[in-house]
Amino acid sequence: MAASSVEGDKYRSHLSGEGERNTQWRYGAPPNYDVVNKLFEEGRTKIWPPGSLEEKVQNLVKTWEMEIFHKACFDDYKTVDPKKYRVSLNGRKGISLEESRNLGGGYNSLLQTSLPDKFRCYNPAEETIDSAHKAFTTAFPRGFALEILQVYSGPPVIVYKFRHWAFMEGPFKGHAPTGEMVEFYGMSIFELDEHSKIVKVEFFYDRGELLGGLMKGKAGDDAASEMSSSCPFLKNTG
Numbered sequence: 001m002a003a004s005s006v007e008g009d010k011y012r013s014h015l016s017g018e019g020e021r022n023t024q025w026r027y028g029a030p031p032n033y034d035v036v037n038k039l040f041e042e043g044r045t046k047i048w049p050p051g052s053l054e055e056k057v058q059n060l061v062k063t064w065e066m067e068i069f070h071k072a073c074f075d076d077y078k079t080v081d082p083k084k085y086r087v088s089l090n091g092r093k094g095i096s097l098e099e100s101r102n103l104g105g106g107y108n109s110l111l112q113t114s115l116p117d118k119f120r121c122y123n124p125a126e127e128t129i130d131s132a133h134k135a136f137t138t139a140f141p142r143g144f145a146l147e148i149l150q151v152y153s154g155p156p157v158i159v160y161k162f163r164h165w166a167f168m169e170g171p172f173k174g175h176a177p178t179g180e181m182v183e184f185y186g187m188s189i190f191e192l193d194e195h196s197k198i199v200k201v202e203f204f205y206d207r208g209e210l211l212g213g214l215m216k217g218k219a220g221d222d223a224a225s226e227m228s229s230s231c232p233f234l235k236n237t238g
Helices: 034-043 053-070 097-102 129-139 207-214
Strands: 086-089 145-153 157-167 181-192 198-205
Touching: 034 145, 034 157, 053 145, 053 157, 053 181, 053 198, 181 207
Parallel strands: 086 198
Antiparallel strands: 145 157, 157 181, 181 198
């Protein structure tokens, strides 16, 4: 299936158009968010007025997330300054884009933990960016939706509360699908420079709220989780 026909997305910028003509997409083509947008619209608890600060922040976060997960070259990022950018989780030291990639990027850099290995139901140290993406998109075939619940301050330092949710309709790490909603809440701080580029991101949330929901299914044969989509770039995050 050709996803290169994507004409744009009402919640995300920098997916198509002349500015993306030379963009290197991790899965060969820009992602299509139609399925997860439907999940978002059916399950969101807030509908922000067009042009409001909350809507602008929500779209910025969705665009940032799209670029982090789907653009292979840092220079193709439009929402961040690749040289200045640092991201941290739960008060850890901020890391650069390159350091994040070395940790496995995407889900792995956002699920770091100090737990001993034997207590890690999901161990980011053992996952690659592709194996992590495959694990979560298999568990969440309709995507992983994101909404902004409240914005406490606007740019240049944006502080907001968010909700991430999905339905576990596929297996995860040997655990059978439950069909139930998996969700977690958190806080984040985005710091923008004078060019409105993101230079610093801080996240605060309990990763156990996400992983606990994924471990509720009966443990067994993990073969099904090894299946991958024929169009992996159509499997999305938020």
